[in-house]
Amino acid sequence: MSDLTDWTLLRSFLAVLRRGSLSAAARETGLTQPTIGRHIDELEAGLGLALFTRSPGGLLPTQGARSLLPHAEAMEIAFAALKRAATLGGDEGNPRGTVRIAASEVMGTFVLPPVLAALRGRYPGITLELALNNRTDDLLRRDADIAVRMTRPKQDGLVARRLGMVPLGLYAHRAYLDRYGLPERVDDLARHHVIGFDRDDHSARAVAAGTLPISRDLFSFRVDSDVAQIMALRAGLGIGMIQKAMAKADTALVPVLPDRVAIELECWLAVHEDQKDAAPIRALFDGLAEGLLRWMDAAGR
Amino acid sequence: MSDLTDWTLLRSFLAVLRRGSLSAAARETGLTQPTIGRHIDELEAGLGLALFTRSPGGLLPTQGARSLLPHAEAMEIAFAALKRAATLGGDEGNPRGTVRIAASEVMGTFVLPPVLAALRGRYPGITLELALNNRTDDLLRRDADIAVRMTRPKQDGLVARRLGMVPLGLYAHRAYLDRYGLPERVDDLARHHVIGFDRDDHSARAVAAGTLPISRDLFSFRVDSDVAQIMALRAGLGIGMIQKAMAKADTALVPVLPDRVAIELECWLAVHEDQKDAAPIRALFDGLAEGLLRWMDAAGR
């Protein structure tokens, strides 16, 4: 069985899994339906495992196929990383290539755009990709070249730089407080509308949870998206956690329990040791550090 | 350029990089020299990057090729993991498939073999692979399905179980102490032959370094291999660090400064969340936990 040598078969596998039919997969990949069909047959024969149940409506993945998915995705991600790495070049003054930056939703949405805009102007040869999510393993999965993270990167093989602390606080829209009043003690929060996460309890939140009586039950408005939480906060849906700098920029937001609730997240920049010497990576790493430090400095005032 | 769709080209790339010539790569892959040559041409054209400088003696990788290597290896590892995952099956009573276990050199050499031998008998349908190294990112790289680690696994997506503490101590062979005497204070170590690491300062050693005045300069016999260190210790080359349980099993070894130097490493078992429910993974995870706990219990006496 292990005489399976054609890595490309997994492209077709992924396409079928995602599109749900041979025909749709053919359209996605630019191949044809019989070809994709033979690829799946070949894969099933090679692995000795039924991957899909054929039907006139399409192909339904088996449990086995689902268990292979993460590995096939890992191959796809690694291939994309390889293609990016091949574009890297140029010298210190004029770096060229495509660089993928991972960041949390909030950083990527509210903080990074102006920083990246400046870098874009300075380095016209660099094409930027931005991967927004709250997982901390992007670099190790090679799903990004540089990561902006709110926790200390601890994995082997990474080079990390600590940029500083980002202060967070509880805020609410003035209109909300006019109606429901300003909590005076932490316990009062239980009687308020608190905006929080739904199920996705990622690490930044875990940090916050350590210093606050935060649990899922407390929240009367739940979204997993941090950005949606901030939008809800600004719209006056309730009391929520937000970076102090962002809150100050919105004059309608009023601090809640500022003396009792003070949370700081560490801000880190990380890169693979393998890649840190490529000109575009180095340029962006330094540029991001500079831009983010300036932002944190301005925010501190 | 980005119309590069054939993932299999990277198999040839890896083979050429490793063997150093098209012909040797052809022998390794079962293809022929012209085919491998065409693959490399196609890859270079697709990536827009010179990968090798051709010579009558073989192909010399460029810097660019070297920078792509880790990504190509990541694809290869993911593919191997996919093939392993495809073998997993059976039920709780009779799990089937190939499982790759990562462990430190010392654990894999001295501790795991009897544990695995017992599991082998109990689960005849499971084929075992053992990956011995001291990196802690095997699981995330999918270079292993289960990891036995001496530090707490902290990455996202892993399920870990703490097994307990493994005590280490300084020991020396009786013959060594007869000749050089028994150190009475920690400072005396500077005048002794201490066996230690060369350059590979991995995390278990870092833990130890925190509680001991250990630095590279102290060592008069340096090897990166932990196993070689233990063998050197047993051969009487000097004073070295070893698990107390292993030292006790060798009656010629005498504890050195047992009251002053007491180090304990945590022992952890970890598995990918994706895979934890597959019958063979679960069987080995539980079996390893059981076997290692029994070993730690026996060692404690």
Next chain:
DNA sequence: GATCGCTCATACATTTTCTTATAGCAATTC
């Protein structure tokens, strides 16, 4: 200094793989 052993490059034959075209099946729509 000729030979052997290794290498890569090229031209041509062969095999494999892909596409095109068509048939058949189930569900939905008019």
Next chain:
DNA sequence: GAATTGCTATAAGAAAATGTATGAGCGATC
């Protein structure tokens, strides 16, 4: 209930990839 639209499966010709055979360069060895 016939027509339409989605799908898979199969067969045959076109295209692409692979293999075979051969030439030529470099270095070690006798």
